Amino acid sequence: MTASPPQAPTARVLRTEIPGPHSRELHRRRAATVASGVASVLPVYIAEAAGGLLHDVDGNSLIDLGSGIAVTNVGNAAPEVVEPVRRQVAEFTHTCFMVTPYENYLQVCEELAALTPGEHEKRSALFNSGAEAVENAVKIARRATGRQAIVVFDHAYHGRTNLTMALTAKSVPYKHGFGPFAPEIYRVPMSYPARDARTGAQVAREAIERIEKQLGADSVAAVLIEPIQGEGGFIEPATGFLPAIAQWCTDNGVLFIADEIQTGFCRTGEWFACEHEDVVPDLITTAKGIAGGLPLAAVTGRAELMDAMPPSSLGGTYGGNPVACAGALGAIRAMRERDLARAARAIGDLMLPRLRALAASSDAILDVRGRGAMIGIEFVKPGTSEPDPEVTSRIAGTCHAQGVVILTCGTYGNVIRLLPPLVIEQSVLDEGLAVLEAAIREHTS
The missing domain is CATH 3.90.1150.10 (Aspartate Aminotransferase, domain 1)
Structure with a gap:
């Protein structure tokens, strides 16, 4: 009779110094x-x-207490993720969705349409990483509006690629020495209650005034914001800040893009952090917690915006890989069934x-x-x-x-x-x- 492998400990155990x-x-x-x-x-x-x-x-x-930077929300090796991934690997690992598609890509997009904020008709495109999702959200916003300027906020973090470095606020270690950066990126104040006693509405008014004075609303394609900032310091804006910014966007034909890469998929106590103040974004970027540790990201947005993109303008060789999609469907199932x-x-x-x-x-x-x-x-x-x-x-x-x-x-x-x-x-x-x-x-x- 073959002995069962020893069970992994269920509590902290230190057998050597750290690192050993x-x-x-x-x-x-x-x-x-x-x-x-x-x-x-x-x-x-x-x-x-x-x-x-x-x-x-x-x-x-x-x-x-890090979850791989908010990735393993459902825990590592969650059975709801492991089993569908194992089955998918045995069936096929890749065809490229842009060559010959497969059903679980569609299923992930269907889940995103049902789960992301808003009752409007939605479309999604799948990618590999959060930075890639953000870059594509900017592409979509510029193409759909015919405008160029992208507004971001103090303390923001959106990635390390050339475009997302421009969107990210912090210089060292993310930007220093890596320029020049992509143009038409403009930064405005962020509500930071621990360091600024003003109300959310007051800080939003300052940000909006700066946009209107320095850019003009009709130049702005999108406002891009993390509903709760991640790398910038877990900054939760004062109540009213996000709704005020979102309403200004609506009033001026500017797209509101919510970067929910770190906050998404139940992390903040709702499926998405925008829901805490009933903010409905035009476009939402997701990654990290979407697939239980497998590389997957998405842009989900209003159907008329997403469908304004010409064929083959979005995509990538590995975007929406079938194994990652299987993991995402399992992770979403775990989030839903375990509440x-x-x-x-x-x-x-x-x-x-x-x-x-x-x-x-x-x-x-x-x-x-x-x-x-x-x-x-x-x-x-x-x-x-x-x-x-x-x-x-x-x-x-x-x-x-x-x-x-x-x-x-x-x-x-x-x-x-x-x-x-x-x-x-x-x-x-x-x-x-x-x-x-x-x-x-x-x-x-």
Whole structure:
């Protein structure tokens, strides 16, 4: 009788230092062949993962509070994803949808039409990455409106390709030395409640006035915005900001593009973050959480806009790959059947009170913010509003050494972002938060 393989641990386990000797050896091999511009937050090499745990090559089990940057919303190796992917791989891996199409591409587009905000008729095009989706949304907006200017916001992050670098706000490490950048990109103020006490309507009015004075509404093809900014610092705009911007777009024939690449697919407690204020975008870009870890992205938009594109103007060799589409259908099924939007709200209900109680006792925490399972903690030098990226880095390093994977972000590098899988066990989340809280106290007391 063949013995069953040992079960992976269901809690944090540290058998070696982090990173362990096998990870360190792999990292030495990496230096000989992997470009140094491709960095890793934590050089721990993963052999297996499930739920909210990452199991490394040294036998350690780490708590995952990053989800591969909001990708594995349904957890790693979710059976709803694994089984359809396995079946699809056995049937065929690629034909190129632009050559000979297949049904599961259509099924993904049907799901996007049903799930994304708005009751209007919709069309989708599938791509490989979030940056590719954003580039194509800009193409669609310019072609559909006959205008050129694209308006983006302070602290925005939209990708690392040439066009998306122009759309992204932060210079180092994303833009410095990589210009010249694509033209006709214009930046306006973003509502940032922790650093600006004005109402959402007031900041929106300033942004709109700048657009009208510097560009003129009839020059603007689209306004592109993350409903909650990701890499820029998990900035949730004040109530009323998004609806005011969206209404101005409607009134002036400007397309409102919601970049929901990080916020989408139940992450914030709704299927999409726009839904928190009943904002209906003309175009919405998605990726990350769409396919349970497989590379897939989409632009979904009003039918009349998407159908204004001439044949063969959208696409790509791997866009909507059948294996990725199978993964997406499985991930969407898991989100729906497990009600992972509700699970995200429950995670937020657990995290926010604990972290805000900690913030109330520390003058090194400017703000704890976010929705659902997308929470940010902003650190400053005690008693000031001056960003403190150094203490943020030290806190993250301590968590990593203790086997808890967390990420940092922010224009100033001073925000810890928490993105646990939406299927994480409460006991695992509790333990991860306890490690984080201890690290914060250690470095801010």
